[in-house]
Amino acid sequence: MATVKLIEYGRASAEVRAVYDDIMATRKTDWINNFWKALASHPPTLRRTWESVKAVMAPGALDPLTKELLYVAISATNGCDYCIASHTASARRQGMTDEMLGELMAVVGMANETNRLANGYQVEIDEAFRTAPS
Amino acid sequence: MATVKLIEYGRASAEVRAVYDDIMATRKTDWINNFWKALASHPPTLRRTWESVKAVMAPGALDPLTKELLYVAISATNGCDYCIASHTASARRQGMTDEMLGELMAVVGMANETNRLANGYQVEIDEAFRTAPS
Amino acid sequence: MATVKLIEYGRASAEVRAVYDDIMATRKTDWINNFWKALASHPPTLRRTWESVKAVMAPGALDPLTKELLYVAISATNGCDYCIASHTASARRQGMTDEMLGELMAVVGMANETNRLANGYQVEIDEAFRTAPS
Amino acid sequence: MATVKLIEYGRASAEVRAVYDDIMATRKTDWINNFWKALASHPPTLRRTWESVKAVMAPGALDPLTKELLYVAISATNGCDYCIASHTASARRQGMTDEMLGELMAVVGMANETNRLANGYQVEIDEAFRTAPS
Amino acid sequence: MATVKLIEYGRASAEVRAVYDDIMATRKTDWINNFWKALASHPPTLRRTWESVKAVMAPGALDPLTKELLYVAISATNGCDYCIASHTASARRQGMTDEMLGELMAVVGMANETNRLANGYQVEIDEAFRTAPS
Amino acid sequence: MATVKLIEYGRASAEVRAVYDDIMATRKTDWINNFWKALASHPPTLRRTWESVKAVMAPGALDPLTKELLYVAISATNGCDYCIASHTASARRQGMTDEMLGELMAVVGMANETNRLANGYQVEIDEAFRTAPS
Numbered sequence: 072m073a074t075v076k077l078i079e080y081g082r083a084s085a086e087v088r089a090v091y092d093d094i095m096a097t098r099k100t101d102w103i104n105n106f107w108k109a110l111a112s113h114p115p116t117l118r119r120t121w122e123s124v125k126a127v128m129a130p131g132a133l134d135p136l137t138k139e140l141l142y143v144a145i146s147a148t149n150g151c152d153y154c155i156a157s158h159t160a161s162a163r164r165q166g167m168t169d170e171m172l173g174e175l176m177a178v179v180g181m182a183n184e185t186n187r188l189a190n191g192y193q194v195e196i197d198e199a200f201r202t203a204p205s
Numbered sequence: 206m207a208t209v210k211l212i213e214y215g216r217a218s219a220e221v222r223a224v225y226d227d228i229m230a231t232r233k234t235d236w237i238n239n240f241w242k243a244l245a246s247h248p249p250t251l252r253r254t255w256e257s258v259k260a261v262m263a264p265g266a267l268d269p270l271t272k273e274l275l276y277v278a279i280s281a282t283n284g285c286d287y288c289i290a291s292h293t294a295s296a297r298r299q300g301m302t303d304e305m306l307g308e309l310m311a312v313v314g315m316a317n318e319t320n321r322l323a324n325g326y327q328v329e330i331d332e333a334f335r336t337a338p339s
Numbered sequence: 340m341a342t343v344k345l346i347e348y349g350r351a352s353a354e355v356r357a358v359y360d361d362i363m364a365t366r367k368t369d370w371i372n373n374f375w376k377a378l379a380s381h382p383p384t385l386r387r388t389w390e391s392v393k394a395v396m397a398p399g400a401l402d403p404l405t406k407e408l409l410y411v412a413i414s415a416t417n418g419c420d421y422c423i424a425s426h427t428a429s430a431r432r433q434g435m436t437d438e439m440l441g442e443l444m445a446v447v448g449m450a451n452e453t454n455r456l457a458n459g460y461q462v463e464i465d466e467a468f469r470t471a472p473s
Numbered sequence: 474m475a476t477v478k479l480i481e482y483g484r485a486s487a488e489v490r491a492v493y494d495d496i497m498a499t500r501k502t503d504w505i506n507n508f509w510k511a512l513a514s515h516p517p518t519l520r521r522t523w524e525s526v527k528a529v530m531a532p533g534a535l536d537p538l539t540k541e542l543l544y545v546a547i548s549a550t551n552g553c554d555y556c557i558a559s560h561t562a563s564a565r566r567q568g569m570t571d572e573m574l575g576e577l578m579a580v581v582g583m584a585n586e587t588n589r590l591a592n593g594y595q596v597e598i599d600e601a602f603r604t605a606p607s
Numbered sequence: 608m609a610t611v612k613l614i615e616y617g618r619a620s621a622e623v624r625a626v627y628d629d630i631m632a633t634r635k636t637d638w639i640n641n642f643w644k645a646l647a648s649h650p651p652t653l654r655r656t657w658e659s660v661k662a663v664m665a666p667g668a669l670d671p672l673t674k675e676l677l678y679v680a681i682s683a684t685n686g687c688d689y690c691i692a693s694h695t696a697s698a699r700r701q702g703m704t705d706e707m708l709g710e711l712m713a714v715v716g717m718a719n720e721t722n723r724l725a726n727g728y729q730v731e732i733d734e735a736f737r738t739a740p741s
Numbered sequence: 742m743a744t745v746k747l748i749e750y751g752r753a754s755a756e757v758r759a760v761y762d763d764i765m766a767t768r769k770t771d772w773i774n775n776f777w778k779a780l781a782s783h784p785p786t787l788r789r790t791w792e793s794v795k796a797v798m799a800p801g802a803l804d805p806l807t808k809e810l811l812y813v814a815i816s817a818t819n820g821c822d823y824c825i826a827s828h829t830a831s832a833r834r835q836g837m838t839d840e841m842l843g844e845l846m847a848v849v850g851m852a853n854e855t856n857r858l859a860n861g862y863q864v865e866i867d868e869a870f871r872t873a874p875s
Contacts (some may be wrong), residue, residue: 120318137271154323156331304513
């Protein structure tokens with residue numbers, strides 16, 4: 072059970088409804104998932120977070136599917152159950168296949184393993200990796 | 206300073222040299238970075254880790270650049286300095302531009318933010334995200 | 340389900356009861372929450388942990404509400420569901436409003452975002468931040 | 474060494490300078506710390522992050538010192554060296570004493586300890602902590 | 608609910624069955640736990656992960672019980688509920704008593720506490736700890 | 742550089758000296774490492790932390806070497822450079838060989854990998870792992 076009351080559309084203030092409307096229009100859907108209903112307990116956080124997510128996840132130098140794969144990888148690394156569930160669903164809608172999910176999880180597992188090996192042995196960064204980017 | 210002695214090629218056993226040779230051949234390079242020289246203090250871990258990394262990072266349903274981007278994202282989330290430096294360098298070699306790195310970091314930041322908001326409010330997973338994959 | 344048996348007051352040893360009595364007296368309550376019943380499976384850990392928590396959370400240079408806010412922030416960052424639930428409840432008893440919780444979560448989200456951006460770009464610490472405290 | 478070039482004021486675009494100017498005006502200071510110079514490698518992330526930080530850290534239901542204490546606590550939990558250094562300096566400027574820092578770190582240590590005990594024993598959330606907020 | 612379909616033995620491919628058979632033979636058991644059924648959604652990850660786990664957890668310079676204790680400690684630190692449950696069960700089968708679990712959790716709690724104190728105060732590594740291993 | 746002044750023995754209060762004396766007597770050594778000199782900036786935290794570490798790391802159902810191995814594993818998982826350096830040194834003094842360190846790191850890597858796979862696939866805990874301990 073969430074630690075705040077979820078704000079349903081029908082009970083929401085005009086300020087919150089405006090954000091909900093933009094979420095539904097942007098995502099071409101007619102429902103709002105619980106994450107936003109919880110954030111709506113603090114409207115400035117709802118608005119700011121939505122605007123940031125909307126800007127960050129839009130197509131750019133990286134395509135939307137790649138961005139969703141990154142989101143799943145980070146959420147799995149952090150162990151955020153909600154985010155894993157919601158972004159795995161989003162990634163599937165963007166075209167992620169089982170094979171892609173399998174490879175994604177393989178990279179997640181391997182990176183988490185080698186991150187700890189590098190830290191655990193206190194490996195020093197090679198000079199070649201310190202060259203300033205041009 | 207690493208907590209184990211780094212094993213240079215010239216002092217390495219035949220078993221370790223075989224792995225080093227495969228690393229250099231696979232990566233089309235003529236040097237070995239410190240990570241592997243530290244793992245070489247325990248040859249079974251060196252061999253197993255290299256074979257896993259080689260398999261996992263090979264082209265498949267996801268292309269090598271996408272895999273490097275995932276590696277950078279996870280390493281940044283875990284705060285592994287060595288891995289951030291080495292995989293950012295690898296990603297640039299695979300074609301990552303500054304613009305792509307900027308968008309990558311934006312997703313990393315946003316996912317880490319919303320992971321904590323979802324956890325912090327203890328948001329329950331929506332039924333729609335629980336539908337079994339077909 | 341906990342990985343150890345929870346120790347109820349009626350079945351507890353004198354050593355455990357003494358700690359339970361102190362918890363209830365200190366907190367002016369008549370029940371013991373599951374966390375302590377699990378720790379009671381190892382009485383030295385129960386006693387040491389309670390004495391540390393009691394000392395650390397007492398009023399001092401920081402007031403008890405500020406300490407509870409810090410506890411919620413850390414628990415959200417670590418994704419500890421139990422601790423988020425129990426310390427959000429404690430913070431509310433200490434006077435935390437929805438507005439304060441909203442701002443708290445906004446800081447939690449932002450700090451987790453910028454922590455990863457600073458790590459991800461491997462930003463060097465400015466000289467001005469290294470000045471020794473007087 | 475950062476994985477991107479730091480953008481100095483003199484070499485910055487008009488867009489980046491506008492953000493730098495606002496940072497200096499808001500903080501009543503005449504220099505820009507490295508964090509922002511790294512973010513400036515991707516101007517949309519610089520602007521969005523600064524606007525979010527500015528809004529989130531402004532006085533509200535929580536005062537600015539409390540917000541800085543939270544930032545230090547989270548940065549210590551995540552092990553972000555840069556953020557620990559910069560926000561400990563900010564907290565001192567806001568009035569944090571050694572005594573307050575000592576109590577802050579004591580809470581950070583204790584919360585990280587009990588977070589792992591609650592997880593490690595898989596303690597179930599008490600019904601009393603699940604009561605919906607009114 | 609898992610984000611992939613669990614693969615039961617009866618529906619598994621020959622490749623997956625071969626791994627399942629080896630798991631059951633190695634562990635002298637007649638069932639497969641859910642972790643492997645989820646990994647089976649990507650057979651190369653199933654095989655590689657099982658072979659690595661089998662090699663790493665085999666008796667060596669460290670005995671199997673010590674390895675299981677380490678696994679529980681890491682899983683508690685990462686907050687992986689599944690892994691805590693499964694490896695606590697494995698450790699008990701290897702002979703872990705309640706007293707040992709109590710001491711294990713005490714070390715887990717203390718290490719997580721002092722890790723954050725050392726980071727939070729940015730303590731510099733003593734020269735004595737930097738001496739190269741012979 | 743630490744964010745507090747390190748307290749040297751010669752400048753320490755009687756309260757701090759008493760703890761330093763106990764550390765040196767317990768460890769049969771004649772120096773104090775930086776961690777304690779930083780904690781001494783807040784004497785109650787110094788005393789409480791030392792007493793807890795002394796109690797937790799004493800021989801019991803688990804021997805001191807096993808406890809040091811656990812400490813290294815957790816510190817590597819959390820990426821605490823100071824703690825990795827100091828506890829790897831302690832473990833070596835307690836008899837840890839390169840072979841043992843190699844197996845330890847292999848378990849650390851593997852556990853961090855499978856923790857993320859279990860979380861990433863949201864694997865449900867098997868009923869068999871939920872049986873209450875007797």
